Amino acid sequence: MPSHGSGSSKGAVVRGTWLVSSTAAGVTEPTTFRLHDREWDLLPGVFAPTHCVSTGFFTESLPFPVGGSFLDVGCGAGVTAVSAAAKGCARVAATDISEAAVENTGLNAARHGLADRIELYRGDMFDGLGPEDRFDLVFWNSPFIDPGTADGAAVHAVHDDRRDQLRQAVFDPGYRAHQRYVTEAGARLTAGGRLLLGFSDLGDHGMLRRLAADAGYRITVLRTSGDLVRGVDYQLLELVPHDTAP
Numbered sequence: 001m002p003s004h005g006s007g008s009s010k011g012a013v014v015r016g017t018w019l020v021s022s023t024a025a026g027v028t029e030p031t032t033f034r035l036h037d038r039e040w041d042l043l044p045g046v047f048a049p050t051h052c053v054s055t056g057f058f059t060e061s062l063p064f065p066v067g068g069s070f071l072d073v074g075c076g077a078g079v080t081a082v083s084a085a086a087k088g089c090a091r092v093a094a095t096d097i098s099e100a101a102v103e104n105t106g107l108n109a110a111r112h113g114l115a116d117r118i119e120l121y122r123g124d125m126f127d128g129l130g131p132e133d134r135f136d137l138v139f140w141n142s143p144f145i146d147p148g149t150a151d152g153a154a155v156h157a158v159h160d161d162r163r164d165q166l167r168q169a170v171f172d173p174g175y176r177a178h179q180r181y182v183t184e185a186g187a188r189l190t191a192g193g194r195l196l197l198g199f200s201d202l203g204d205h206g207m208l209r210r211l212a213a214d215a216g217y218r219i220t221v222l223r224t225s226g227d228l229v230r231g232v233d234y235q236l237l238e239l240v241p242h243d244t245a246p
């Protein structure tokens with residue numbers, strides 16, 4: 001993957017900046033969208049699953065543990081968490097650093113009659129969870145674009161609450177949140193639990209591999225979207241502990 005110094009490619013940063021601007025400009029009031037034959041609420045400042053195929057692709061690709069427990073990190077509008085409950089996960093927890101995202105997931109859980117099955121938490125990564133909380137599957141559709149240094153000014157040019165929240169949904173400067181995810185998620189897994197990450201070819205694979213290796217994981221690709229029409233390939237990755245046989 002070509003890079004402009006550190007972080008994702010310049011094209012990735014341009015695409016991420018467009019995503020933030022178009023969502024911020026297009027969603028200024030609560031609205032709704034359709035995905036996977038359901039209607040969903042979308043609040044301003046929350047990652048819009050309509051602007052790219054990632055939410056739909058990861059949600060239909062995830063191996064939800066039927067009868068088991070699922071943690072959706074960075075739940076956004078809640079499509080993945082609600083779908084996990086609808087598909088039979090006995091326990092679903094959804095957490096996000098964005099207050100609007102947590103509220104949005106609550107709205108969609110209620111809209112689909114699953115509010116009593118979905119626990120909502122707000123916090124940076126796993127901070128909102130209790131110390132004993134463990135899950136059979138942990139997943140994050142991550143903000144995989146690292147703006148690096150070259151385009152920092154453009155990425156942060158306009159400030160308002162909605163844009164700042166959307167930036168957090170698209171950009172992870174220095175992969176600091178990714179580092180927390182790979183180092184802390186393992187302690188959130190049940191015995192035999194699986195750790196997955198939603199990523200793409202716009203992300204910095206070299207950096208992710210290094211962070212994962214430092215945390216004791218190798219990365220395997222479970223499924224790719226192959227979305228060559230729109231020019232982005234989304235990848236459902238699994239972080240497998242080094243000591244697990246291939």
Ligand SMILES: C[S@@+](CC[C@H](N)C(=O)[O-])C[C@H]1O[C@@H](n2cnc3c(N)ncnc32)[C@H](O)[C@@H]1O
Nearest residue numbers: 047055074075076096097098124125141169177
């Ligand atoms: C690409 S969006 C995915 C949203 C939703 N899961 C979906 O698929 O539509 C990434 C999400 O991660 C959240 N996020 C970013 N940094 C986070 C952090 N440090 N802790 C928790 N959530 C975070 C963002 O607020 C955003 O909702």
